[in-house]
Amino acid sequence: MFAVSFLIVGQGLAGSLLAWELLQRQQTIAIIDPDEENASKVAAGLINPVTGMRFVADPRIADYLSVARHLYQSLERHFKQRFLIERPMLRILKTVEHRQLAEKRLQDTAYASYLDGILEASECVESPYGLLRQKQTGYIKTRDLLQALQQYFMQRGVLQKRRLDYAQLEVNGHVRYQEISAKKIIFCEGYAGQHNPWFSCLPFTPVKGEILTATSTTQLPQEILNYHQWMIPTASDQFRTGSSFDRDNINLAATEDARQMLLAALNKVLKISPQTEVINQQVGIRAATQDRQPFIGTHPAHSSLSIFNGFGSKGSLFIPYYCRHFADHLLNARPLLEMCNITRFS
Numbered sequence: 001m002f003a004v005s006f007l008i009v010g011q012g013l014a015g016s017l018l019a020w021e022l023l024q025r026q027q028t029i030a031i032i033d034p035d036e037e038n039a040s041k042v043a044a045g046l047i048n049p050v051t052g053m054r055f056v057a058d059p060r061i062a063d064y065l066s067v068a069r070h071l072y073q074s075l076e077r078h079f080k081q082r083f084l085i086e087r088p089m090l091r092i093l094k095t096v097e098h099r100q101l102a103e104k105r106l107q108d109t110a111y112a113s114y115l116d117g118i119l120e121a122s123e124c125v126e127s128p129y130g131l132l133r134q135k136q137t138g139y140i141k142t143r144d145l146l147q148a149l150q151q152y153f154m155q156r157g158v159l160q161k162r163r164l165d166y167a168q169l170e171v172n173g174h175v176r177y178q179e180i181s182a183k184k185i186i187f188c189e190g191y192a193g194q195h196n197p198w199f200s201c202l203p204f205t206p207v208k209g210e211i212l213t214a215t216s217t218t219q220l221p222q223e224i225l226n227y228h229q230w231m232i233p234t235a236s237d238q239f240r241t242g243s244s245f246d247r248d249n250i251n252l253a254a255t256e257d258a259r260q261m262l263l264a265a266l267n268k269v270l271k272i273s274p275q276t277e278v279i280n281q282q283v284g285i286r287a288a289t290q291d292r293q294p295f296i297g298t299h300p301a302h303s304s305l306s307i308f309n310g311f312g313s314k315g316s317l318f319i320p321y322y323c324r325h326f327a328d329h330l331l332n333a334r335p336l337l338e339m340c341n342i343t344r345f346s
């Protein structure tokens, strides 16, 4: 028998960063994950503090950003590898009203750390209403990060590459799964959490997304472009663009429709249509939630069952903050914020 304090199910960004946090706090853990494609490996990893048509920042944004930057930079130091690419973002303003809203936000001192001003024109981009230049934006190289963490967990002997079969989990005061016994199991299965027998009543609203990686022979902007879709220049001749948003077809099949839509959207905003060659088309399912807040907490009838899931399309920014918050709750009995606590559905 292999006894640990926490058994973590899922080695996506949520399970991996929570496992890292618990290890930093000298906890014993085991992780189970089948090592298949997941949302975290596919994701663009964008970090964008001011979002939506109305350019809104979450009231906790300063904390989200500072915890995320601190965690990713400490992982960079540990693995001697770059994961956080900080890069400005240009948001293409679409109408007169859109521009007026951007101007209003620029006058708001609460947004001064995130908004830089309006560019009237760009060499590469069609922008009759200008471009809002955003700060503190960038992206996480999620695939590289997960790979580094996977190796680290394997070397420490805490990661097992297999799928947990819910039917074989024994739940009493503790949990037992085959040869592993744990005080608590924490489910971090991404959108598969909707089939978890103990937490499937939570209102998951999964969303399929597709992303293209392509080469271009044409000069691309240096900044991340945001035009409802986005384009991230990842090398001088390579970029990623995405991502589609499909609530009706929750499957992992790449579609011609999404590919055409993403290329057409990019061509529409660039002055010179790039000569592109798509070298990869990836599909993932976002574990989105009805109220767009995470699902964190403990089962009302089984104190040994917890969940850490529901990070929607903002996992790169949210997960570091909520790892710290959840670890404080688990280890120091700090109350969970109501907005993320699953008790809000009871």
Ligand SMILES: Cc1cc2nc3c(=O)[nH]c(=O)nc-3n(C[C@H](O)[C@H](O)[C@H](O)COP(=O)(O)OP(=O)(O)OC[C@H]3O[C@@H](n4cnc5c(N)ncnc54)[C@H](O)[C@@H]3O)c2cc1C
Pocket: 009, 010, 011, 012, 013, 014, 015, 032, 033, 034, 035, 036, 037, 038, 039, 040, 041, 042, 043, 044, 045, 046, 047, 162, 163, 164, 165, 188, 189, 190, 191, 192, 193, 208, 209, 210, 211, 242, 243, 244, 283, 284, 285, 286, 287, 309, 310, 311, 312, 313, 314, 315, 316, 317
């Ligand atoms: C197309 C696309 C684009 C995105 N773009 C962005 C972006 O730009 N910025 C951003 O912040 N977020 C983005 N996201 C969202 C981001 O991917 C998520 O917020 C985050 O990665 C979720 O991580 P997770 O660990 O909860 O889920 P996942 O990454 O899906 O990981 C869940 C893991 O659990 C495992 N698992 C499931 N069931 C079991 C079981 N029974 N036993 C063992 N293991 C199990 C799975 O195999 C998987 O490895 C995007 C997502 C998609 C799909």
